[in-house]
Amino acid sequence: MMVRASYDQLVNFISKSTGLTIEEIQRRIDAKKAKLSDLISREGAAQIVASELGVAFDKQKVKINELLVGMKKANVTGKIIRIYPVRSFKTKKAESKVCSMLMGDETANIRVVLWDTNHIKLIEEGKITEGNVVEIKNASVRGDDNRKELHLSNFSEIAISDEKIENAVSREVVSQKNISNIKNGDFVNFRATVVQAFEPRFFSVCPECNVKLIPDAEGFSCAVHGRIVPKERAVLNLVLDDGTANIRGVCFSDMINKIFGLEIEEFKDPVNFLSKKQDLLGKEMLFSGKARQTQYGMEVLLQETKEISPDEIIDELSKEVKIEDI
Numbered sequence: 544m545m546v547r548a549s550y551d552q553l554v555n556f557i558s559k560s561t562g563l564t565i566e567e568i569q570r571r572i573d574a575k576k577a578k579l580s581d582l583i584s585r586e587g588a589a590q591i592v593a594s595e596l597g598v599a600f601d602k603q604k605v606k607i608n609e610l611l612v613g614m615k616k617a618n619v620t621g622k623i624i625r626i627y628p629v630r631s632f633k634t635k636k637a638e639s640k641v642c643s644m645l646m647g648d649e650t651a652n653i654r655v656v657l658w659d660t661n662h663i664k665l666i667e668e669g670k671i672t673e674g675n676v677v678e679i680k681n682a683s684v685r686g687d688d689n690r691k692e693l694h695l696s697n698f699s700e701i702a703i704s705d706e707k708i709e710n711a712v713s714r715e716v717v718s719q720k721n722i723s724n725i726k727n728g729d730f731v732n733f734r735a736t737v738v739q740a741f742e743p744r745f746f747s748v749c750p751e752c753n754v755k756l757i758p759d760a761e762g763f764s765c766a767v768h769g770r771i772v773p774k775e776r777a778v779l780n781l782v783l784d785d786g787t788a789n790i791r792g793v794c795f796s797d798m799i800n801k802i803f804g805l806e807i808e809e810f811k812d813p814v815n816f817l818s819k820k821q822d823l824l825g826k827e828m829l830f831s832g833k834a835r836q837t838q839y840g841m842e843v844l845l846q847e848t849k850e851i852s853p854d855e856i857i858d859e860l861s862k863e864v865k866i867e868d869i
Contacts, residue, residue: 552611553589559609560598568592607712608650612691614684619693620704621646621653622676622711628753629663640754642666646677646693647711655679659697667751667767671703678704690728723787727836731843734851736827738789739782740820743799743810747773777807783830783843791842792830798845802828827851 554572558565568589575588583591593600601616610617626644633639642657644666657663665671680700682693695701720731747756749765756763756773763773779799781792796807803810803819810816832845 550585550589553586553593556600556609556611557589557593557596557598560593560603561596563596606650607646607648607653610653610684610691610693612684612686614682616681617684617693618678618680619648619682620676620678620706620708621648621655622708623671623673624652624711624713626666626673629667631754644673646679647713648708649710649712652712653691653693655682655693655695657695657701659695659699661697662695662699662701664767665701671701676704676706676708677701678706686728690730721787722783722785722790725790725834725841725843727834727841729834730832731834732829732831733783733785734827734829735783735785735790736825737781737823738784738825740823741780742816743777743779745775745777745807745811748776750774775807777810780842781845790834791840792832792845793842794845798848801848 554565554568557563557568561568571592572585572588575591576583576585579588600611600614604618604620607619607621610619624645624647627642629640629642631638631640639658640660640663642663644655644657645652646655647653657666671677678701679693679695682695682699684691685694686692720729720733722733722735725731725733747758747763748754749756749763749768749771750773751765751768751771753774753776754765754767756765762770764770776796777799778796779794781794781802783790783792794802799810800806802823803816805815805819829849829851830843830845831847832843834841834843
């Protein structure tokens, strides 16, 4: 199989797999390119050399920073740093779920996406939780070098591992971008001004697995946990502008509380909302989250936010001042 990786990544992977020095591998790659009259790239020649040396990019157990985009049967062990809420979605054939989590080892971290209902059930039932070390087998690596993701299908395996990982890289790496440069799937930090805040919408979820619920004649029922007393959650949209463009920021209950300082019950009072909205409009803040393309345009699912202090603005402006301007 062909993986999408940089030349250095391929050379390092081949070196680790074979025990040959990097210099020896580079010599073989150069010889292969010359033999083929330089009609292939260095990366292509490296993959041919790997094949000749019997190096398989799949089924080897690797560290997270060694995962290469295009691997179809990657095996890796990591510590679960954060589990994100299970989401429900509908296809033309049925209703399904997806869950994601951030997993790290001592070399890096990666977002893991679970599509199989049996894997997701382990999360919903608390059999796999944050802080657990898990072993993953036969997962596929998608994305690019800037943002890799590990995807688990029904052919993949995930299980608790006895391995100890003390110094897992826990901070999710995000890039600083202008809104005009944000692309679908980016995890970004950006500074923007709140120019609009729309009224919140409320919905019910299962208190155990956070799946959105639709009431029936007898109340609320979760497909996994049966009849339950639902938990109420809220969602609210902001319009954020940084001077290069604007984007919709989507806030769920926890983020609403961080931004507005209100719990759901307080938020239901229109007077409270309007008062907090007026205080928020025109405020410049730091935001971070995941961008996604929808039928209505690009939006960011906000995960963190921070107010900008006057001292931070002054420090940033002073760094931009050139000596000749003083």
